[in-house]
Amino acid sequence: MAIFKSIAAIAACGAAAANAAAFQPRQYKTLVSSPALIDTLHIDNLFKRAEKLQEIAYATPGKNRVIGSPGHEATVAYIQSQLDTNYYDVTLQGVQLSVGINATLTANNKAIQAYATTLAPAGNVTGPLAVIPNLGCEEADFTAALTGKVALIKRGTCSFGIKVQLAAAHGASAVIATNNAEGTLEGYSLQVFPDPAKPFVPTVGITLGQGESLLAQIGAGVNITVALTSVAKLATTYNVIAETKEGDHDNVIHVSGHSDSVTAGPGINDNGSGTCSLLEIATQLTKFAVKNAVRFSWWTAEEAGLLGAEYYVKQLSQAEKDKIRLLLDFDMMASPNFAYQIYDGDGSAFNLTGPVGSAEAEHEFAAYFDSIGLNHTEIEFDGRSDYGPFLEAGIAAGGIAGGAEGIKTQEEFEMFGGGAGVPYDVNYHEDGDTVNNLNLEAWIEFSKAIAHMTAKYALSWDSIPPKNATAARKRSEKYGHMKEAFQKTKRYQRWV
């Protein structure tokens, strides 16, 4: 599944530069501090990076940075090119995925526009259409034998991977996914890695309206035969990981964001803003010495189901997991109608508590915003972004965000300005998510907050309780139960 390559080893000119550096007198750097690192951040530098990402997206046929696309490959190369290999050990961790390219579908010889679903295999299938009752998340939804048939399943409640595995186990030769909201399922993913014991079958996605039309025909007693082709390509997509050469590698502060966008647009707030904030901080940090190692990661395939981060956490040994004292994750740093939202690590607002250390991280963010006189609010610590797999592994986590498709309340309007009753980001997952729609005021404040946290923990872990494997495991089990409860909420169902 994975291909590791260390970029330190590749270029001859890289080696020459390293030799030249060896002849220089050793540079003694000032120890990092929160005010000094914050001082290095300027909005025009962040904005230039956002423009670069947009340029990368617009130079490609799809005008996006979705995994498996030239736009995402160029994003990864850009991140890599910006990291100083005298200061960081940089690793590209490859994750292999089957990416959907295109599809054709006919029902009783009438063509329907369909999209190949990422992670599902390619194939050409013909067979009678069978409607799966409910949402196809439970064994009980699969009563009739599906041998030789194509299953029609609605989106919602559980990841599509679970539905497709169940359909395949009951003999279905392919699946048609119908959307549960407006829009196409272009770029949609099964959201879970294939399991050799529970294989997937070819899957294509259609709109809500197209699905309803098929259901109406079947309801009227018409037998439908469908023919579908689905084209996929095996793509290796990369997590970029950079860790300071200096510092205590047994007590790491891990700071992350994701590098991919959705299919609909260049993804500049979601989550190019996080990508750029981290890149700028990683660049500025090289001016300083650190006591604790700082690890930056840019995850791949977040939009396809947090796959890059999940893969990363899965392949870590327990000993390696124990070395991560805190994971901080950043997305949506420049939402036009922002609120300064902090993940509810102590469970005080949403009753979902993170592993030991998560509460302290939340309090530190709050103290930072208080210190500069900015209001802040809390958001559910629900695992909806790349910190999710870390929580499940019992690793303390935290983060901040400006908001996605949620609606700003009157109370938040009084705290942050902007517009009440309007989404935090009207362009969330749309083609309007461009450099023109960033809130620069929020972006620089968020970036400074990231710099504060990075510097604080690069200096000392005194304010975070020591790791306790027993306690971590207990928390992790508890998180598992909380997650089940969360998965029944409306918020989750709009996401899967």
Ligand SMILES: *[C@@H]1O[C@H](CO)[C@@H](O)[C@H](O)[C@H]1NC(C)=O
């Ligand atoms: C699907 O993609 C492949 C590879 O890019 C291309 O050769 C083929 O023509 C496409 N088929 C359709 C139906 O668009």
Ligand SMILES: *[C@@H]1O[C@H](CO)[C@@H](O)[C@H](O)[C@H]1NC(C)=O
């Ligand atoms: C589907 O059919 C096309 C053309 O008939 C063929 O090129 C392709 O290899 C087939 N795909 C699979 C997965 O069998």
Ligand SMILES: *[C@@H]1O[C@H](CO)[C@@H](O)[C@H](O)[C@H]1NC(C)=O
């Ligand atoms: C639909 O198919 C079933 C079983 O194959 C068959 O019994 C039935 O007569 C068909 N109905 C129509 C309207 O063709």
Ligand SMILES: *[C@@H]1O[C@H](CO)[C@@H](O)[C@H](O)[C@H]1NC(C)=O
């Ligand atoms: C918080 O969640 C726990 C389960 O994790 C539940 O037992 C408890 O009743 C919840 N408390 C509130 C105030 O909702």
Ligand SMILES: *[C@@H]1O[C@H](CO)[C@@H](O)[C@H](O)[C@H]1NC(C)=O
């Ligand atoms: C913070 O929120 C209060 C309302 O709760 C508001 O009066 C105040 O102006 C806000 N402060 C800032 C800096 O926006």
Ligand SMILES: *[C@@H]1O[C@H](CO)[C@@H](O)[C@H](O)[C@H]1NC(C)=O
């Ligand atoms: C670790 O946590 C467990 C359970 O909360 C507790 O019983 C134990 O004393 C703790 N161990 C240390 C070394 O703090």
Ligand SMILES: CC(=O)N[C@H]1CO[C@H](CO)[C@@H](O)[C@@H]1O
């Ligand atoms: C899928 C998606 O929208 N990506 C993430 C971008 O950032 C927000 C805020 O953290 C996350 O909620 C999203 O999951």
